[in-house]
Amino acid sequence: MSGTRGVLVSLQRCVFVISGQGQGLFRSKRMSTESAVKRCLRTYSSAMYRSAYSRGESVSVLGSVNRAAKMSTVSGKETGLLFRQLLDYKSYTYTYLLADPVSRIAVLIDPVIDMVDRDVALVRDLGLDLKYAVNTHVHADHITGTGEIKKRVAGCKSLISKVSTAKADVHISEGDVIKFGPYQLDCYSTPGHTDGCMSLVLRSEGLVFTGDAVLIRGCGRTDFQQGDAGKLYDSVHTKILSLPRFFKLYPAHDYTGQTSSTVGEELQHNQRLTRTRDEFIKIMHNLNLPYPKQIDKALPANMVCGVFDASQ
Numbered sequence: 580m581s582g583t584r585g586v587l588v589s590l591q592r593c594v595f596v597i598s599g600q601g602q603g604l605f606r607s608k609r610m611s612t613e614s615a616v617k618r619c620l621r622t623y624s625s626a627m628y629r630s631a632y633s634r635g636e637s638v639s640v641l642g643s644v645n646r647a648a649k650m651s652t653v654s655g656k657e658t659g660l661l662f663r664q665l666l667d668y669k670s671y672t673y674t675y676l677l678a679d680p681v682s683r684i685a686v687l688i689d690p691v692i693d694m695v696d697r698d699v700a701l702v703r704d705l706g707l708d709l710k711y712a713v714n715t716h717v718h719a720d721h722i723t724g725t726g727e728i729k730k731r732v733a734g735c736k737s738l739i740s741k742v743s744t745a746k747a748d749v750h751i752s753e754g755d756v757i758k759f760g761p762y763q764l765d766c767y768s769t770p771g772h773t774d775g776c777m778s779l780v781l782r783s784e785g786l787v788f789t790g791d792a793v794l795i796r797g798c799g800r801t802d803f804q805q806g807d808a809g810k811l812y813d814s815v816h817t818k819i820l821s822l823p824r825f826f827k828l829y830p831a832h833d834y835t836g837q838t839s840s841t842v843g844e845e846l847q848h849n850q851r852l853t854r855t856r857d858e859f860i861k862i863m864h865n866l867n868l869p870y871p872k873q874i875d876k877a878l879p880a881n882m883v884c885g886v887f888d889a890s891q
């Protein structure tokens with residue numbers, strides 16, 4: 580935790596202001612939410628919390644006291660969520676590695692088959708116990724790495740939505756949670772790019788992994804694989820862009836070199852999603868994008884989570 584950043588934690592109606600000051604952990608006594616927020620803002624300069632608070636948004640659920648207590652900078656131990664954003668430079672796909680630094684339990688989101696060597700090496704280098712390899716949806720532009728990872732990492736399970744009808748060890752649906760140590764990813768069904776698209780929300784850290792539902796300043800196409808522009812607009816507005824504005828948004832792709840956005844940024848600057856529903860549908864029907872080059876190979880392979888006979 581940086582010395583200038585204040586973190587507000589709310590647990591069982593007790594509110595604490597916590598900050599690593601390079602000295603260790605500071606924790607205030609019990610106080611009301613209002614005074615804790617004020618004290619946090621007065622004492623520590625955290626633009627994110629200050630602006631969220633000034634907009635009247637909830638800034639209270641930012642981790643648990645237990646986890647924060649492990650954030651001591653004195654111990655020299657790794658602190659907070661372990662998080663890596665990894666790029667497949669051929670398909671511009673982002674893979675995300677999330678782990679609890681204490682239990683070492685890890686989750687991979689959207690691994691790509693061509694990058695499995697890198698991902699498995701990283702998991703080993705960091706001494707992680709990879710439990711879950713999750714697909715946000717049946718990808719059309721690359722083959723998922725989940726099947727190959729399962730073969731190489733004992734005990735790792737593949738996940739995809741039940742609605743996708745694809746094969747996997749675990750099928751997830753709206754409202755399910757993927758737990759890793761004290762963290763949990765909430766599964767939100769966000770159809771429209773495909774019927775089975777899921778977005779994964781790590782509420783405690785203010786992060787949302789949107790798959791292809793929302794891309795930075797864009798969104799997933801809706802011209803194949805049960806694509807439906809109206810459905811996408813509704814999913815995105817009810818499930819993703821309704822999250823607090825300061826939530827960081829991590830997509831499955833970016834074609835312009837960007838890495839992340841926020842809900843607030845997309846509400847203001849997304850050229851497609853800031854329009855009315857009817858305008859959005861019209862835009863999506865007129866994108867005229869070429870089909871992804873690997874679609875004929877990727878779709879059948881991804882229906883079995885990438886475990887397929889490469890000679891076929």
Ligand SMILES: N[C@@H](CCC(=O)N[C@@H](CSS)C(=O)NCC(=O)O)C(=O)O
Binds near residue numbers: 719801868871
């Ligand atoms: N050129 C790429 C495919 C690019 C593409 O179609 N991307 C999809 C997500 S992967 S199915 C998309 O939804 N794009 C939206 C957009 O506005 O670009 C290839 O040949 O693989």
